[in-house]
Amino acid sequence: xxxxxxxxxxxxxxxxxRAEAAATAxxxxxxxxxxxxxxxxxxxxxxxxxxxxxxxxxxxxxxxWARRSADTAYYARAEQALxxxxxxxxxxxxxGAAWLGLAALANARHDFLAxxxxxxxxxxxxxxxxxxxxxxxxAYTGLGDQKAATAATETFGELRKGVPxxxxxxxxxxxxxxxxxxxxxxxxxxxxxxxxxxxx
Numbered sequence: 001x002x003x004x005x006x007x008x009x010x011x012x013x014x015x016x017x018r019a020e021a022a023a024t025a026x027x028x029x030x031x032x033x034x035x036x037x038x039x040x041x042x043x044x045x046x047x048x049x050x051x052x053x054x055x056x057x058x059x060x061x062x063x064x065w066a067r068r069s070a071d072t073a074y075y076a077r078a079e080q081a082l083x084x085x086x087x088x089x090x091x092x093x094x095x096g097a098a099w100l101g102l103a104a105l106a107n108a109r110h111d112f113l114a115x116x117x118x119x120x121x122x123x124x125x126x127x128x129x130x131x132x133x134x135x136x137x138x139a140y141t142g143l144g145d146q147k148a149a150t151a152a153t154e155t156f157g158e159l160r161k162g163v164p165x166x167x168x169x170x171x172x173x174x175x176x177x178x179x180x181x182x183x184x185x186x187x188x189x190x191x192x193x194x195x196x197x198x199x200x
Contacts, residue, residue, distance in 0.1 A: 052089035056097035112142030130160035
């Protein structure tokens with residue numbers, strides 16, 4: 001949370017706060033903000049090696065960095081951070097974030113069956129957690145299960161309104177060959193976008 005400055009105005013959020021806010025909203029962070037978040041979490045877990053949420057966030061950030069930069073060396077770092085997170089706090093004890101990170105990692109590696117298993121495990125525990133549905137959409141799409149991908153996209157849209165859900169819906173329409181619907185939905189997403197990463 002940004003602290004008020006001397007004039008009483010709220011300070012602009014920094015890159016770490018912007019990356020965290022993007023993740024909370026279900027939107028991608030800019031690469032510069034993602035870099036800042038990774039650096040911040042790396043420093044933090046050096047002195048707090050059993051902080052499961054921070055390790056899960058770091059691992060998931062590594063996955064996103066690898067995916068967007070095509071630097072696959074980060075996949076091994078992601079896996080290590082996510083496993084450390086689960087050692088500190090097992091998924092069965094509420095560490096769904098690490099399981100979701102492993103699902104995202106599996107999707108990035110095109111191991112869609114593993115991604116489906118991790119995602120569905122979280123969904124069983126937290127069926128109303130909107131953040132499980134993007135990884136399930138990717139897994140189902142990768143497996144060619146269009147019916148499950150469509151259902152997951154619809155649930156995501158019900159649980160999480162806004163640009164990320166519209167973007168996923170546009171992708172679904174495009175994948176089904178519904179060009180006009182895809183274009184209209186993508187335009188609506190672009191019109192509603194407020195963050196630079198959402199507009200990209």
